[in-house]
Amino acid sequence: NNDESPLEFTGCLHSYWRCNSSEKCAVEGLRGCKFDRGIGDSFRGDAVEEQALVQFVDAKETQLLFADAGDAVTLVEDGRPRLRITKSNVPDWVLWNTGAENGSGLKDLREGEYKTYVCVEPTFASKPVRVAPGAVWIASHEARVL
Numbered sequence: 001n002n003d004e005s006p007l008e009f010t011g012c013l014h015s016y017w018r019c020n021s022s023e024k025c026a027v028e029g030l031r032g033c034k035f036d037r038g039i040g041d042s043f044r045g046d047a048v049e050e051q052a053l054v055q056f057v058d059a060k061e062t063q064l065l066f067a068d069a070g071d072a073v074t075l076v077e078d079g080r081p082r083l084r085i086t087k088s089n090v091p092d093w094v095l096w097n098t099g100a101e102n103g104s105g106l107k108d109l110r111e112g113e114y115k116t117y118v119c120v121e122p123t124f125a126s127k128p129v130r131v132a133p134g135a136v137w138i139a140s141h142e143a144r145v146l
Contacts (some may be wrong), residue, residue: 001131001133001134001135001136001137002134003131003133004120004133005132005133006128006131006132006133007069007131008128008129008130008131009124009128009129010123010124010125010127010128010129011123011124011125011129012094012121012122012123012124013087013090013121013123013124013139013141014119014121015085015119015120015122015124016117016118016119017075017083017117017118017119017120017143018116018117019077019082019116019117019118020077020116021077021078021115021116022056022080022097022114022115022116022117022118023055023056023057023115024053024077024078024079025056025075025076025077025118026053026054026055026056026075026076026080027053027054027073027074027075027076027093027095027120028053028073028074028076029056029069029070029072029073029074030049030066030069030070030073030093030119031049031050031051031052032045032048032049032050033045033048033049033066033067033068033069033070033093034047034049034067034068035048035049035064035065035066035067036064036065036067036068037064039085041059043065043067043125043126043127044128045067049066054095056095056097056118057099057126060130062096062097062099063094063095063096064094064095064096065071065092065093065094065123065125065126066092066093066094066095067091067092067126067127068091068092068126069091069092069093071086071087071088071112072084072085072086072087073085073093073120074146075118075120075123081126081146083120083143083144083146084143084144084146085122085141085142085143085144086119086141086142086143087122087139087140087141087142088139088140088141089138089139089140090122090123090124090139090141091124091126091127092122092123092124092125092126093120093121093122093123094119094120094123094125095118095119095120096118096119096120096121097104097114097117097119097123098114099114100114121141122139122141124139131137
């Protein structure tokens, strides 16, 4: 931050993962985390994840924000661990897929293509990152094939 005032921002490290069927994908490692459905102007965190595997559903849209979540999750497809995804210095995770209703209307996606990807992304959205004047903020994100 080269300014004389603190810098605050939110954001996501967008990661889209190709799959055979988003309906057969799930993320392991989020049980016990507070979450919101959808991304809004503020994080409510009024629900706690109870499932060991959080699924992507063929609905209007899957959009879940998990706050202060662990630094590692596993993307599971068709019951088999596929990717180990890690983050550092980023507090949250977002799971996202456009779903049938929204995905069918996007110009960037061909008919049915919403079923061939899931988004599992590190994010700093539940509260802004604050970088003091003269300070540096660094984060990282890594995926390992299993």
